[in-house]
Amino acid sequence: MRVTAEQLATQQREISVAEFFTKNRHLLGFDNPRKALLTTVKEAVDNSLDACEEAGILPSIRVKIEVVAGRDGATLPPAQADRFIITVTDNGPGIVKEQVPRIFAKLLYGSKFHRLRQSRGQQGIGISAAGMYGQLTTGKPVRVISRTSPGRAAHSFAIQINTQKNEPVVLEDNKIEDWEHPQGTQVSIELEGRYQRGRASVEEYLELTAVANPHIELFYETPEGNLIHHKRGVEVLPRPPKEIKPHPYGIEFGMFLKMLQDTKAKLLGVFLSSDFSRVSANAAGEICKEAKLSANARPRDVVGAAAEKLFSCLQNAKLMAPPTDCLSPIGEEAILAGLYKQIRGEFYTAVTRSPQVYRGNPFIIEVGLAFGNDPKLKKEEPEEPAAPLAEGESADGEDDVQLARLMRYANRVPLLYQQSACCTFQSVVETAWKLYGMSQSRGAMPQGPLVVFVHMASSWVPFTSESKEAIADYDAIRKEIKLGIQEAGRRLGKYIRKREHAKDEWKRRNIFALYIGEVAEACGRLKKGSISVDRLKKQLLQMAEERTGGEETDRILRKQREEEERREHTIVVTPSGAEGAIPKLLATEAPPADGAAPAMTTEPGAPDAAPAVQASLFPDVAPESKAKRKNKKAARAPGAVESRTSRLTKSQPTLFGKDAEQIKKEKPKSNKKPGRGK
Amino acid sequence: MxxxxxxxxxxxxxxxxxxxxxxxxxxxxxxxxxxxxxxxxxxxxxxxxxxxxxxxxxxxxxxxxxxxxxxxxxxxxxxxxxxxxxxxxxxxxxxxxxxxxxxxxxxxxxxxxxxxxxxxxxxxxxxxxxxxxxxxxxxxxxxxAEAAGSLVGPMTIVDDGDTIDCARLGKGGYSVPSIVEPHDVHIKKCTADFVLLIEKGTQWNALNEDKFWKRFNCVLLTGNGQPPRGVRRFARRMHDEYKLPVYVLVDNDPWGYYIYSVIKQGSINLAFESMRMAIPDAKFIGLSSRDPQSHGLPRNVGIKLNDKDIARARELKGYPWFQKKEWQLEIDFMLKSGLKYELDSLANKDFRYLTTDYLPKKLKDKDWLD
Incomplete structure (x- = not known):
């Protein structure tokens, strides 16, 4: 039987956004219980950080994951439990009472989507989607407590989302006069999830966040009841990124039509020059002339073929690349501080590239490297008795190949999934690491104790999908990442070569001593004991000393060390201590702060037994003396980060000289659409 | 002479x-x-x-x-x-x-x-x-070195005091030790007419099983690949002491050519040993690159020369001891055909082709390279 159009019409109705996401949760990173747990933490933490930074507050964030007891009252061990409560508390500006329900229980509501500005979140889906996921799997509402200033009372809410209408439903709304925190927001979500440690875990995510954001302080209460504390590495907030207008080269036709209709400008010429970046009044006039339109026309009247013509003229106009001062890179000092405090190694370096442009969007690439094993750790290990090596055993004792670890970031947010689909991974793999003293198999990460840190800061990061897990492969981006890696790699190579050289010298002098003993004894046996082996040994050793330097070599080695130039933005750790651009805050302490990661592993480390830093926000943590805090403030390098950012603005002019045609042609390599426009 | x-x-x-x-x-x-x-x-x-x-x-x-x-x-x-x-x-x-x-x-x-x-x-x-x-x-x-050679044929030797009749050793034959100086291995009697030195143990087995050495009154010797010193030295001693001609039977590939040349002139690595191991009068009896044609072997039992084979063949062509005209032609012929042939491929004609047709014809026509 055939169905008529009328019958079909009875089945056709609007789909609410919330309903759509209920059925397509994987698009937002809630594919499975394990990922859901991580995504929820991630969205809450990202929101907190964005809020704190925008308000100019040094973020102090506490993440707590608890196992929910089953109906029979029994609590399962974390690895077996399937229900958790995630609570994230920040010291941010708080949220005004009226906005709380909409922010936490209305999808696509927020301040970030409509602004072209570098921020962690982009769409305003994250936290409300996490709340909805919790509601969907456990039926429990999202609980929020927020306080905007110590003078005001805190408000506590229990909110649900009406998935049909995409509207918040407030179940509870209470005033709390004596909330323990003077200011900030706390969100609790109960959800079905799976807790796991190791790769792509909450622990790893928080550790990576601490590396790229050394200005934050993080507490993590694990479901096992341990407290992990990531200390602050710098006391300077990143420079707030500026909002920019879209650049004509980065706009699509549909978007352009919408802008024509929505603009507040009354005249077409004014619309072009005020709603876009890099379109001057002059240029606007020329573009209108080229499109055979009057600059005084009403933008709303430009439709159809005329709009199309105008759009193509706009695309063909020779315009300057978009401004890049809207970006806020982490900065070389801060990356160094982050790597140094989280990872135990012997060599650290960081590179911040100058801004570049892809498809009309400005971006900055930053690369950091941490290499080696902490020499202090090595020293502590008991000296193993030299076991003779059997055939086929290698001298290092390490038979399994350790591959380098890649830390990927977009706008300071760590990326944990889909590494091999990510532009950063491709760039690292394509780099010839052998030039920098590392070994590497074809098409693989370099081998050895190495961490590669790659950060992309942009007003719009092109992800391969909505779940924001991998950066799309644009030629311009890949090229920049590679250049960054090369610059950092060259510094690493220099360090490794120097180290090898010193080793060789040492070996050179010891080798003869070792072999001479063997030779003398063999001679003694051949002569059936008729000669003095000791005398022969002495004679040969003396000869070796004369011919191969001895004290002379010592002198040369010492001189070399003295002449060693001061490296910029690198840290070298030797058994006697660290040298180089050590962050001031960390300079007095041992670098492996309690709770920080042991060398090069993904394991974020032992639980913090006695966290010692700045604890006004969290009463259960021993507060630090005021005097010490003052000292730290005094000790910090004012303007260290600022001076770097100001250097970035200086580098603009070279960028603007870039040929406009070239910028325009850039298209992503993969056929996957970048995140934009979805 | x-x-x-x-x-x-x-x-x-x-x-x-x-x-x-x-x-x-x-x-x-x-x-x-x-x-x-x-x-x-x-x-x-x-x-x-x-x-x-x-x-x-x-x-x-x-x-x-x-x-x-x-x-x-x-x-x-x-x-x-x-x-x-x-x-x-x-x-x-x-x-x-x-x-x-x-x-x-x-x-x-x-x-x-x-x-x-x-x-x-x-x-x-x-x-x-x-x-x-x-x-x-x-x-x-x-x-x-390891003993890696086998011998069978009408000869009697004394090894370590034991008298061994090499004509009565069944399928296994006499295992040639690595040290075969007269002091260690004494050749008491030898009535053979020639020595056939075979590259592959499998072909040596086949020839022994067919009692080829009985029909043609020869000594069958193999070194399982590149012959070790003991085998080379022993062949040389039979050549010196009993004036037996030595014929070499190898696969038709550059490595086979080289095995022959080592037996004949000595090797680069052990050049100092050539004096007592090389047999300058040894002859190359097969497999020659012309044999597949003259014996009607189909092209499809050949194996394509790989890059290594080709490089090695060109290298051999340049060695001073391969400068004889017939050798240059032999190697060129292989390179031109682009194929190599294993001794075993003669089985394509008949399981006994090697013993009943190929070798008898070669010996009768004196069809070998020097």
Missing amino acids: SPKAPIRKPAKDVEGRLVGLAEHVIECARTNKEPAFHIPVRALSNVEFSKSRRIIELKKAKTERQLLSLSTAKKFMQTMLVGDALSVLQREGLSRSLREIYYRTKHTIEGSNENTFDGQEESDPIIEDLEVTLEALREELHVR
Whole structure:
């Protein structure tokens, strides 16, 4: 039987956004219980950080994951439990009472989507989607407590989302006069999830966040009841990124039509020059002339073929690349501080590239490297008795190949999934690491104790999908990442070569001593004991000393060390201590702060037994003396980060000289659409 | 008649030569000179093909092995250790394998966890170095290689006091030891007309099973691939002592050609041994690159030459001992056809083709290369 159009019409109705996401949760990173747990933490933490930074507050964030007891009252061990409560508390500006329900229980509501500005979140889906996921799997509402200033009372809410209408439903709304925190927001979500440690875990995510954001302080209460504390590495907030207008080269036709209709400008010429970046009044006039339109026309009247013509003229106009001062890179000092405090190694370096442009969007690439094993750790290990090596055993004792670890970031947010689909991974793999003293198999990460840190800061990061897990492969981006890696790699190579050289010298002098003993004894046996082996040994050793330097070599080695130039933005750790651009805050302490990661592993480390830093926000943590805090403030390098950012603005002019045609042609390599426009 | 292959005199006082290594070091230490050994270079650059003697001979180039040089210090030490171990064999009248010498000399260097030798591949070349430097043969140094050869045919030998009739050894044959000097292996009687040296053990088995040696009154000898010293030396002795012609039967590929050339002229690596091992009168009986055509082997039993084969064939073409016109044509023919053939591929015609047709025809027509 055939169905008529009328019958079909009875089945056709609007789909609410919330309903759509209920059925397509994987698009937002809630594919499975394990990922859901991580995504929820991630969205809450990202929101907190964005809020704190925008308000100019040094973020102090506490993440707590608890196992929910089953109906029979029994609590399962974390690895077996399937229900958790995630609570994230920040010291941010708080949220005004009226906005709380909409922010936490209305999808696509927020301040970030409509602004072209570098921020962690982009769409305003994250936290409300996490709340909805919790509601969907456990039926429990999202609980929020927020306080905007110590003078005001805190408000506590229990909110649900009406998935049909995409509207918040407030179940509870209470005033709390004596909330323990003077200011900030706390969100609790109960959800079905799976807790796991190791790769792509909450622990790893928080550790990576601490590396790229050394200005934050993080507490993590694990479901096992341990407290992990990531200390602050710098006391300077990143420079707030500026909002920019879209650049004509980065706009699509549909978007352009919408802008024509929505603009507040009354005249077409004014619309072009005020709603876009890099379109001057002059240029606007020329573009209108080229499109055979009057600059005084009403933008709303430009439709159809005329709009199309105008759009193509706009695309063909020779315009300057978009401004890049809207970006806020982490900065070389801060990356160094982050790597140094989280990872135990012997060599650290960081590179911040100058801004570049892809498809009309400005971006900055930053690369950091941490290499080696902490020499202090090595020293502590008991000296193993030299076991003779059997055939086929290698001298290092390490038979399994350790591959380098890649830390990927977009706008300071760590990326944990889909590494091999990510532009950063491709760039690292394509780099010839052998030039920098590392070994590497074809098409693989370099081998050895190495961490590669790659950060992309942009007003719009092109992800391969909505779940924001991998950066799309644009030629311009890949090229920049590679250049960054090369610059950092060259510094690493220099360090490794120097180290090898010193080793060789040492070996050179010891080798003869070792072999001479063997030779003398063999001679003694051949002569059936008729000669003095000791005398022969002495004679040969003396000869070796004369011919191969001895004290002379010592002198040369010492001189070399003295002449060693001061490296910029690198840290070298030797058994006697660290040298180089050590962050001031960390300079007095041992670098492996309690709770920080042991060398090069993904394991974020032992639980913090006695966290010692700045604890006004969290009463259960021993507060630090005021005097010490003052000292730290005094000790910090004012303007260290600022001076770097100001250097970035200086580098603009070279960028603007870039040929406009070239910028325009850039298209992503993969056929996957970048995140934009979805 | 071609000039007779030269005979080498056995080395005397091997132990004294080994002790000489130590004496050199002691003397240098006394006079404050850097100890160094001068070792003849075993490489293509340091061998030459003697047209008059028709064998590959070592030239004069030597490499210096110093104790006080970073690149040679370890090898110098290793040379002393091996020399010491070899002197023990001399003194105690023992002969031992390469591998046992490796184990005997391996230990951890005092004051480190470095081994004197990491693998046998480090100690083997040192023994060869000492062979050339001291001008003593491996047997004279009392070092044995693995026995990897088989022999069958109308001859009687005395090995270690046992009299062995090589015509009555069933399918296995006589296993040729690595040391076959007259002192160790005495050829008591030999009535064969020629020696057939076969590259592959499988083909040797087939020929033995078909009793080819009975019908054609010959000695069948194989070295399972590149023949070891014992097999080469034994063939040479039969050639010298009983005037038996030696025919070589190998696969039709560049590696087969090289096996033949090693039997005939000696090898580059052991050029110093050519004098007593090479058989300049040996003949190449097959498989020739023309045989597939003349024996009607279909093209599809050939194997395509790979890049390595082609490179190796071109290399062979350049060796001075392959400069005869017929050899240049032979190699060119293989390169042109782009194919190589295994001996086993003759089975495509018939399982007994090798014994009933191929070899009889070759021998009757004297169809071989020199």
